[in-house]
Amino acid sequence: MEKNLYFALRSAGEIRQQLLDGQEVALVDVREEAPYATGHPLFAVNIPLSRLDIDVLSRIPRLSTSVTVYDDGEGLALRAAQRLQQLGYSDVALLQGGLDGWRSQGLELFIDVNSPSKAFGELVEHQQKTPSLAAEEVAALLQRSEDVRVVDVRRFDEYQTMNIPSSTSLPGGELLLRIRDLLPSAQTTVIVNCAGRTRSIIGTQTLIDGGLENPVYALRNGTIGWTLAGQTLEKGQSRQYGELSAATTARARIDARRVAEKYGVKVIDAQQLADWQQQSDRTLYLFDIRSEAEYLAGHLPGSRHVPGGQLVQETDHYASVRGARIVLIDDLQARADITASWLARMNWEVAVLDPEQAIAFSEIRRWQPPVPEAGLHPSAEPAIVANWLESGTTQVLDFTTSANYVNGHIPGAYWLLKADLPTLAAKGQLPAAERYVVTCGSSLLAKYTVNQLQSLTGKPVVVLEGGNAAWRTAGLPLVTGESALLSERIDRYRRPYEGTDVPPEVMQGYLDWEYGLVAQLDNDGTHGFRS
Numbered sequence: 001m002e003k004n005l006y007f008a009l010r011s012a013g014e015i016r017q018q019l020l021d022g023q024e025v026a027l028v029d030v031r032e033e034a035p036y037a038t039g040h041p042l043f044a045v046n047i048p049l050s051r052l053d054i055d056v057l058s059r060i061p062r063l064s065t066s067v068t069v070y071d072d073g074e075g076l077a078l079r080a081a082q083r084l085q086q087l088g089y090s091d092v093a094l095l096q097g098g099l100d101g102w103r104s105q106g107l108e109l110f111i112d113v114n115s116p117s118k119a120f121g122e123l124v125e126h127q128q129k130t131p132s133l134a135a136e137e138v139a140a141l142l143q144r145s146e147d148v149r150v151v152d153v154r155r156f157d158e159y160q161t162m163n164i165p166s167s168t169s170l171p172g173g174e175l176l177l178r179i180r181d182l183l184p185s186a187q188t189t190v191i192v193n194c195a196g197r198t199r200s201i202i203g204t205q206t207l208i209d210g211g212l213e214n215p216v217y218a219l220r221n222g223t224i225g226w227t228l229a230g231q232t233l234e235k236g237q238s239r240q241y242g243e244l245s246a247a248t249t250a251r252a253r254i255d256a257r258r259v260a261e262k263y264g265v266k267v268i269d270a271q272q273l274a275d276w277q278q279q280s281d282r283t284l285y286l287f288d289i290r291s292e293a294e295y296l297a298g299h300l301p302g303s304r305h306v307p308g309g310q311l312v313q314e315t316d317h318y319a320s321v322r323g324a325r326i327v328l329i330d331d332l333q334a335r336a337d338i339t340a341s342w343l344a345r346m347n348w349e350v351a352v353l354d355p356e357q358a359i360a361f362s363e364i365r366r367w368q369p370p371v372p373e374a375g376l377h378p379s380a381e382p383a384i385v386a387n388w389l390e391s392g393t394t395q396v397l398d399f400t401t402s403a404n405y406v407n408g409h410i411p412g413a414y415w416l417l418k419a420d421l422p423t424l425a426a427k428g429q430l431p432a433a434e435r436y437v438v439t440c441g442s443s444l445l446a447k448y449t450v451n452q453l454q455s456l457t458g459k460p461v462v463v464l465e466g467g468n469a470a471w472r473t474a475g476l477p478l479v480t481g482e483s484a485l486l487s488e489r490i491d492r493y494r495r496p497y498e499g500t501d502v503p504p505e506v507m508q509g510y511l512d513w514e515y516g517l518v519a520q521l522d523n524d525g526t527h528g529f530r531s
Contacts, residue, residue: 007081009096010068012041012105018066019043019526024283024323026060026067027095030080032417035072037493039109041102042116042524045320049076050399050418050491052083053448057370058304059320062283063088070095070102076419087372108524111513113493114314119517120346120529121198125218126518127531130205132218135229138191142166148189149182150219151175153203153309156240161499162223162233164193169240172203172309173289176210177252177334178241186213193219193226195497197514199313206338210255224497224507249332256337260352263344265337268351270360273327283324287311289339290330298361300353303329305367308339315346326350331358347528374447379463382474385410385437395433399449400440400468402489408478410439410471416486418449424486425456436461443467 018025027044029036036046047055060067067089071077077094084092095101103109112118124130133141141148142165150167152159159169170178175192183190190212192203200218207216219225223233268276276284288299289308299305306318308328319326326348330336336352343350380388388394389412396413398405405415414431416424424430436459438446443463450461464471472478482489496502496510521527 006085007078008093010093011096012102012107015041015068015095016107016526019322022323022528024065024321026065026321028060028067028069028080028320029071029099030069030076031071031074032419032490032492033113034490034493037111037113039111040099040115042108042110042119042521042526043316043322044070045316046113047320048417048419048491049080049083050420051445052080053087053374054369054371054445056084056087057372059317060089060283061285061370062280062321064090064280065283065321066091066093068093068095070098072099079419108520110517110520110524112510113495114316115517116316116346116527117313118198118514119521119527121201122514122517123521123529124205124345124531125197125201128205128208130201130208130218131216132200132204132220133191134220135226135231138164138217138219138226139229139231141189141191146189147184147187148191150191150193151179151182151203152193153199154194155307155310158195160236160238162235163237164191164219164223164226165232165234167191167193167234167237167239169237171307172199172206172312173307173335173339174241174291175203175309176206176212176256176338177332178244178248179207179212180248180251181243181245182241183214188214190214190216191219192216194222195495196222196224196510199309202312202342203309206342209259209341210252210338211258221511222497224511228504228507249334252334253332253337256334256341260337260341260344263341265340265344266351267333267354268327269354270357272351273353273357276325276327283321285319285324285326286329287318287326288329289335290332294331296364296366299363300329300357300360301363303363303367308335311339312342312346315343315348319348324348327353329353329357331355331361345530347530371444375451377447377450377461377463379443379465380437381465382471382476385462385464385471386476388435388437393434394437395431395435396437396439396464397430397449397453398439398468399446402485402487402491404441404468406480406482408472408480409468409483411477411479412484413439414484414486417491418445420487421449421452421456429486430457433459435459437464438462439464439467439471441467442469 030049151170153172194200204218288303295305328336333355340350398413
């Protein structure tokens with residue numbers, strides 16, 4: 001580990017006390033996602049050093065936030081702290097002893113990603129006795145053509161990858177609002193599924209808490225359980241919810257507000273929101289939890305689109321400052337109310353913006369993450385770069401995700417992690433060239449590599465204008481595969497519930513981990529969850 005010359009140290013005990021006191025805490029693991037998933041504190045968020053420039057300002061928006069960074073001895077934390085200081089963060093410290101400092105205090109470590117949400121889901125099922133059916137039971141109901149509806153509460157793209165036969169895509173944030181329009185009668189049995197456990201548990205309990213008269217069950221262990229039971233999944237389906245009726249909307253709004261009030265969720269007006277936005281000592285996240293189409297048709301300036309179900313599933317990713325304040329937006333209110341009720345149960349301070357403020361939905365562009373100034377750097381269009389490559393003196397370095405690189409990249413391009421640049425240069429492992437061209441999906445991240453690469457190599461560095469997307473649009477050739485990797489592919493953790501080619505023992509191991517999360521929460525003791 002590099003010697004710390006500039007930054008204060010915070011102990012694991014100090015961080016734990018901050019969490020118990022309800023203070024704002026940004027505990028940041030700056031390793032790549034795969035090593036992060038092998039073990040981290042419950043409320044540690046993953047913002048890899050490689051992506052710090054393009055991710056941190058949206059995830060930790062207040063520059064005076066107490067930020068503590070760590071690694072596991074890789075030498076990343078000090079570099080991250082230095083960069084955060086350059087970006088204007090005024091209260092940056094290193095976790096004393098890094099991850100080992102947390103371990104040495106006997107404090108709990110959690111594996112996988114989105115651990116707070118998954119642990120919370122397990123606690124809900126444990127305390128509420130959320131009803132579920134095994135895959136074999138659900139399969140028998142479907143085979144007998146019983147009066148049953150299966151709703152898949154994952155994102156639509158996940159549903160299209162694989163789904164339970166006959167199921168309909170109904171993302172979790174839309175569930176209470178739309179479910180009655182999908183059911184023939186109050187006697188129809190509803191089965192809620194996701195890929196594993198969390199979203200199906202939360203979805204099932206949402207319908208129960210919301211007062212749905214129908215029998216409701218979670219598909220126990222989701223598509224993982226279905227696969228382990230030897231059942232067949234469909235692929236490439238597109239069944240989605242339809243139009244929303246006025247009667248269903250009215251009923252959902254009443255039910256959702258009742259649940260929200262039970263958990264202390266308040267409705268605020270525009271003036272209250274403006275006051276909070278001006279408050280310098282609190283972090284505020286403003287999320288529009290409607291569908292993407294609704295958001296793009298018009299939204300409140302400054303709001304970020306995050307569907308409600310995904311916000312509950314991945315809260316740590318979107319709201320990376322534990323103890324911050326969250327405001328949700330939905331012109332129908334029901335989705336915001338039910339999502340807010342779950343966030344309140346996860347010990348967040350959360351409010352819903354009065355739907356009458358929908359008249360201010362004047363912005364129609366996509367949300368753009370705030371990023372620091374990258375400086376002015378030379379750039380070249382794809383056709384020019386293609387000509388340079390023919391000369392043999394130019395080398396392309398690709399900083400996109402490894403999955404995107406493998407799926408298609410510029411011929412001869414090397415893939416690497418931004419954080420690995422100094423080490424690769426020191427070891428003489430960067431490919432020699434008279435000129436480097438840097439790229440990624442859009443060249444957003446690539447822009448932040450220019451100065452460092454020039455300093456390390458002494459060679460001119462040019463940004464590919466528009467990145468790999470522009471190269472593809474220009475119809476220029478692409479190759480696939482792991483043809484030239486300079487870094488290990490540790491930028492993304494392979495989820496055991498993704499895809500259809502996961503070994504059974506891996507899926508079962510993931511389920512076994514989820515079953516043990518309630519005990520881990522008890523041992524950790526910092527969560528403040530209520531079900």
